[in-house]
Every structure is written in structure tokens, then in C-alpha cells.
Amino acid sequence: MVSGVFASLIALTQGGGQAAAEGAHFEPFLPGLVVLLPLLGFLANGILALRHGRASADAVRAGGEFNLGGPDSRPSTHTLPTWIGPGVMAGAFLITLVNFGRMLGVHLEAPVVVHYWTWMATGTFTVDAALQLDQLSMIMMMIITGVGFLIHVFSVGYMKEDPGYPRYFAYLNLFVFFMLVLVMGSSYALMFVGWEGVGLCSYLLIGFWFADREKADAGKKAFIVNRIGDVGFLIAMFLLYKAFHTVDFVPVFAEAETLAYGGALVTAITLFFFLGAVGKSAQMPLYVWLPDAMAGPTPVSALIHAATMVTAGVYLVARSSVLFALSPVASATVAGVGALTALFAATIALKQNDIKKVLAYSTVSQLGYMFVGVGVGAYAAGVFHLMTHAFFKALLFLGSGAVIHAMHHAYHSTHRHEDAQDMRNMGGLKAYMPITWATMWVATLAIAGIWPFAGFFSKDEIIWQTAAFGGAAGAPFPTLYTIYWIIALAAAMLTAFYMTRMMVMTFHGTNRTGEAEAKQLHEAPATMWIPLAVLAALSAFGGWINVPEAIQNSFLGGMGAFPMSEWLHHWLEPLTAQAHHIQEVNLGELSHSAPFGGGEVLWAVLSTVAAGVVVLLTIRTVGRQKIVSVAEDTTELTGISALLYNKYYVDEIYDRFIVQPIIEASRFCWRVVDARIIDGTVNAVGLVSKGIGWGISMFQTGSVNTYAFILTVGVLVILGASLF
């Protein structure tokens, strides 16, 4: 690691490594520094955290807040991270912007790979430490550094009173470093480094308040469930190496079409990659860790568990678009798992009362949409939804963070131990936190798919592409895609419902926090609401960069008034062209009508009108419901309500059929195999030696005569033996 830092520093002084010459006049601007800055931030904050460590760890264990001794006496271990943490992010974002600007100026056909040093070279297998800059990694870098910067700024306000403040920023910077390695690495091996690294940071940040057993366990759960997926990623890499003798992106995709279309090898590779994606992106059946991951600080949920890390799986599929296009079975699996997850998670979200749990299941559901997108060959649409989701879901999480922050302070002031995250304790917060309320409504309308917010364009694009793909002449499983399409539409309606329910329960109606507490409720400070406002603007207008042509020219697009029609689609074209070509050759042209007739515009209008109706109806019905605070809530849930509230008992089922058997097997290994068989063998060897020793010691009588006699006899025996 240290030598790597030095090597990259040397490379940076030489002008950002040696860019591949064939990169059509695109001159990367210090790409290494984008990665390096967060790493330096991690090191600086990490050193501060260690200096401050003992006091902070004691404070965490004591469960209290760190006494800063007034606002003016913040120690340097708290002031410096405030500048270093968001500062390195700002630097990385600015460099990314410069690169983005340069890439916009040229038409880049092939990815630019910047080599730094050879990471490993063993016989026929070589992996370079190299960064790949192309349209896809650029979009991801923009999201990670841009949204990441906003979340860092938000964290300054949110985590201000936390004793682990420097440690928090150290982890957050480290996460961004690994996430950038994940999206900028030029090979699957390097991607895997980032992949594991973000998993580690996720674990560290979920269990950030490690003194709480439940939170520490949530971190472990995330880590272990992710391991299952990582095995898939590794196997896929091995298979890839077997097929191509390299795991670098450029040569792999260049040679990919030598594999048979729909062949067993490419299907196995893509399915194993998808297993990795299922773990990292919390899809069925490995989604269970994400809702528990809400134990971490809320900005962490926004950055890692909504905007960036969990979308790594979508990035993986989009990056490997060529391979997935070659395997219709794998693509159908991707879309199927995505569609099922989208519906399944959305139904669970209907009945949750914890504000973060609603958002967590919503994230799982939206990730499902992204997988539907990349599963039906609409890679640009999947990445588009990834981007808009990063905006509105980060906003929703940060908004919920602002709410929890206010609720926590209110309860703290009166020393009441109520749940600051339970929506039943909220209500009527609109009066106290107008900015948070307004920005979160923007995000809610965006995620619900209301025109003209960002989510409308991205989600509708995916739903439409599902229908179009299923209607293609040579589509492999047309009925299946029709089902996916119906599921996607249904889940969109559920999304509109549960998000509106969340908003109404949190912000509307009468306040249920308590009279004394309500006086303490206040709007978030500027460091927290400014990021909310920026994200709200992005959630409102971010979708306009990729308005489908049909919609662009209809009244929904203001008859061509939106300036950037299908911009993202064209931007990613150089990377998705190969996959689309494979698709076109084998499947024929995509359909221009939905399964039950009607074109893109009609269904877009229908879905947005339907979503709007759901939102309005929900405001009325939930607004009329009598909601009581947690302490007074004694209603027993029955039937489907109980089933949904308890998340279909999936955790219990996993516990019964997977976790407990493993614990039982482990206990068997411990009590029987280890304690009895292995320890028994060792003890038996010891006992036998002891017995033999005891027997032989009988010859040592202590009597000189015995020794003399034995000696003489021994000499005579040896003499006799040597004579005869």
C-alpha cells in the first residue's frame, strides 16, 4: 500500500502516468489524484483519529456524547477533519469536472487507460495498476465525488457531537477511495480490490457505534452476506481468465465475441458475476443485509447504502454489457431477479414504521429496477436510473437524517428514551423543518415517477425498454418479459404509495413527538440543508439529460423543449454499441409497442397519471388515519399486515434454515470433532507417553546395587552379542 502510494505520487509528478496514445486527443487530467486525494484524506483523518482514539473510544463505550466543552473549544482532532474530509472530496470533484469537460469536448471511441505500475506479474497472468477513463467510469466518478462531497458536507453538521468524528471521516474518505478504485480500475481484478474495499468500509461504518451489540452485529451481517456474492465474483474472474488469459476490460471485451452466443461458458461467467452483484446490490435472496445496514449513521446510509456502493452491482453488469448481451439466460435472470426484488421489497416498505427502514426497502426496490434495466439490454437506462436514484435517494436519506437529528435532539433535551426514527413519533414536522419538508417532497415525487422530476424519465425508460425488449422478434422468453413489465408497473405504483405514506406520517398531520419535545424541534443547520437543496435541484432537473426521443417530441417533453434529448444514451453509446450490436444480430429489432398495445408516450402518460393519483389518494387516506405514537400504539397486526410488517419473516426463515444449521454444525465441530476427536487424540498420545515413562521409571530404584547389577549384565550381553 505504502509503496503504491509512492509509486503513484512519482507517476503524478510525471504528469499523470503515460496515457495510451490511441485515446483520440482526450488528455486525462491527473486521474491518479482523484483516487489519491480521498486516500490522503483517510490517512490524515486516520492519524487524527488515532491521536484522539482513547478518549473517543471511552466516550463511545460510555454511550454518552463527547464533551467538547463549548462551541469554541473544539480540539484540533475535531476541527481538522471538518476541512480535510469534505476538502479532499471537493478536490476530487473538481478534478473529475475538468476531466469530464475535456471528455465532453472530444468524441472518445475507445477507453483511455492510464498505466501506473505493474501490480502483479505471474507467468502468463499480468495485472497492471491502471485507471480506465471512459464515459461510464466518468459518470460514476461524477456521482461518487459529487454526491459524495455533498454527503461529506452534510456529515459535518450531522456528526458534530459524535465522539468518533475523526474516525468517521477517515472511514468515509477510505470508502470513497475504494469506490473510485472500483469504478476506475481497468480490470476485473482491480475492480475486485475496490469491491472488497467498499465492503470493508461498509462494515466499519455500519458498526460505527460498535458499543451497541445490535449495530456491531448488523455490520457483521452485511460483511458475511456480501462474502457469499464475492465468491461468485471470484469464480467469474477465474472463468474469465480461463477463457481469455486476461481480466483487463479492453482485451476481454474485444475478444468476447469469440465465445458462442448463449454458450455455457459465457452464461456461467455472467451468472457468477451476477451472484456478486446480487450480494453487493442487495437483490433477492441476499438483500437481507441492507435493511440492517441502517444501523450506521444516516449520511453513511445515503452515501454507501443508497447512492454509490450498492449500485456497484449495476455498474458491474453495465460494464460487462458485452458478456451479458451474449447470454440471454443470464440477462433474463438479471431482469427477473431485479423485477422480483423490486416488487418484493416495495411490498415490505408498505408497512414499515421506521423511516430509514422504508427508505432501505425502497432502495432495494429501486436497485431492482436498475437490474431490470441492464437485464433487458437497456444499459444506458440502468445507469440513468442509477444516477437519478443517487440524487433522490441520497436526498431522501439525508432528509431523514435531518429529521432524525431534530427528533434526537428533542428527545435528548427532555431525557426521554423514545425511538427518534419511528414515524409514529413524528407527524406535523412540516411546521418545524420547512426546507427538509420541501426538498424531501421533491425527492418523493421524483422516486414516485411524477413528470417532470428525474425519476419519471429514468424509471419510465426502464419500464418501456422491458416491454420493447420482450416484444423483439427473437426475444428469448417473451412471456417472461411481459410479466417483468407488469411487475415493474405494479412496483412503481407501490413506490408512489409507500413514499407518500412516509411523507404524510413524518411531515403532515398533528405532531406526536410530545409537547415539551416539540418546542425543541428545529430546522437543520446550513451545513445540512444546503446539500439537501442542491440534491433537490438535481432530483428535479437531473432527469432532463436523457429524455427519450418519443417523449421529447410529445407534449411531455414540451414538444422538444428539453435541450438534452437522450444525451446519456448517446454519451454511453461507444461502450454499449457492441452489446447492442450483439443483441440486434441475435434478437432482431426491438418492439415499438407495449404488450397490450400503446406506444412509449401513452404508457408514460398512463404511469405518471396513475402514480399521481396514488400519491393524492395516499395523502387523503393516510392523512385521515389516526396514527398514535409508539408508546400508545397497541394495535395488533394480523394477516397480510403482520406478514409485511415482519418482512415476510425472511430473516426468521434464514435464521431457521441457514444460520441455525450452520451454528449447530459449528457446535458439532467444536464439541465433538474438536473437543473429542482432535483433543482426544492429542491427549491420548500424551497419556500413553506418560504411562510408558512411568513404567520405565520403575527401573530407577535408587539402589546402587541394582544399577551395578544391570550395568554388568548389560556389558555382558553386549559382549556376548558382539562375540557370537
Add this chain to the structure above:
Amino acid sequence: MITEALVLSAILFVIGTFGFLVRRNAIIMFLCVELQLNAVNLSFVAFSRMWGIDGQIFVFFVMTVAAAEAAVGLAIIISIFRHYETVNVDSFNLLKW
């Protein structure tokens, strides 16, 4: 000539061995060991007539070691006697197991 010397040596050695095995007095046993040593010395001297001076040199070594051994051995026997007031080897068998 050598035969007689070796026979004498053998007789002395056997007497020494027999005495070492059957007597209980530590001093007598010690003297028996000396007798064995000197029986061997006699063989050395006898053999040196046939094969050169080496045997006689060995005798000096043996005598030196025997002298050192006598010094140490007698000292031990004296200190044992002071403790137990006997030099009968059957009386002290604590050094076992």
C-alpha cells in the same frame, strides 16, 4: 608372557567386578572399582610390549582420572557418612523415580 599378564589382568578384573556387585560398604565398592581400573591398566602395559608406547600413555591417563575420581568419590562418601553415620549403600536410595 603376554598370556600370563592378560590372565592376571582378567582375574583381577573379575575379582573387582564381583566385589563391586556383592559388597555393600561404599569404600570397599570404591576400592573394587579401582581394582578393575588397574586390571585394565595391566592389560594396557602388557599390550604396549607388542604394539608400542600408546598403551603406557593410556595408563597415565587412567591413573590421572582415577586419582581425580578418588578425590571426589571419597569426599562424597565422607559427607554421606556425616549425614547417615553409615556407608552401607543399602541405606541411601532416595535418588529414584
